[in-house]
Amino acid sequence: MTELCFEHAFVINLDHRTDRWARMTESLAQVGIAAERFSAISVRDLIGDQPSVALKSFLQRVDGPSPSAEHKLQTTWACMRSHLAIIRMARDSGWPSVLILEDDCEFEPYTRTVLNRACKQLQGREWGVLYLGGTLKKGGKKVAVSANLSAVSRIRLAHAYVVNASLYERILREAPESGLPLDWYYSEVLQASSNTLMVRPTLAYQRLFDMSDIEQVERRPKYKTRQMLQRWWARTRYGRSSY
Template sequence: MLPKLFLRLFPKIKWQYMIVMLAVIIGISFLISQTSMQSAAMHSTAAQFPPSLVINLDSRQDRMSEFTEEFRSWPSPVERVSAVKYSPGWKGCSASHLKCVKLARDRNYPWVLVLEDDCTLTPGASEQFQALLPYLWQNRDNWDIFYGGVTVIKKSKRISYTPPIFEVSCYAAHFCLIHNSSYDKILNNYPGAIEDYKDPIDVYYANTLRIWTTTPFFAKQRVSESDIEKGEKDYTEMFNRSEQKLLNL
């Protein structure tokens, strides 16, 4: 059918050229098909629950045990990443976060969930998080990091009512969803050598990246002995105040 059609349209074209033209058309069709398949695969990957990593010092198995119990019903396994031990502690914590981001980049994760081992979940947290994932993926060009809960809000504005999404400048990096377009932003701009670190990782994020969060918060921090600030820390009231501030917008 196709050869006859070509002969009618282009009667003076030799059959050798006709074969070449057909090959070109077939090749273009194949490329279009492959592009469509890759696009579909990308969206399929994005719909999956993000790989989850938890930062934990080798010396704090007590916190890891508490974390494991807290996340026993999480939709996907959480991989433990050995935290960097360094004094002051905030530098080791920052290096540990960067270690996770680099791991995600090296593994070509489309996005990654980075957790700290004192992270706690509110009832229904996994369902709330999963319900947000399609919206977060579709709008990933507008944010760099998503937090499951925040403290010390310096700036804030509402992005969406349904779902409730806010852009904030804030602290707390216990529950960080980071997509692949942000990996290089983080790794290329934070000082490479640990001795050169000037700010804790959450301060750096607050000053340089676009942070989104939601309400109600579904991830907070357990009251526990802190290796960074030395002593038992309770951030409950800070989370409550920040959440109320966003609810009032």
């Protein structure tokens, strides 16, 4: 079995979302990835650690007036704190990298096969973040650098990514002060000046028909012919993982 590009993996999961943890446990087992549960920081845990004024202003500009604005502000901040807590633990433990997953993540059946190949192709290459999935925003780039890796920028979402130790300190220092949600900080700040890669084909998606704890809306499928063809081609080529 090929050595993966991370020794430690964690799933961020709120204590009351036992349903999501159960689904993640099953999904991880199917693709042969071992990950520990990380008890997510909740809004109740934020006493004495309130969101920055800059983040509040940013969300007001992006979303406009909304009855759920305060809820989104608090949960966005708590989400960032959970991600940063894992990165801090990785830094303090001296881990060379860490895989961070959110509990609404779903994997393609060929995840282990492609991930093995991508991690092998990482050897000898400088990198800071490796995305297993994400959304390419307008103005971003996605350029193939090997059979299963693309150099990317302006990739949004943070449901499945590996952080290299070279970026631990920078993320911990910059993200809380950026005035941005964490995935926006990654896409608009970090990726512009770090070697960010993404596995190709995409391995991890956010689960559909699942209520977002932050947005408070159910994710619905967006049928795009190109993406559907890409997924069909990848499943035909790679089949199911073997491990």
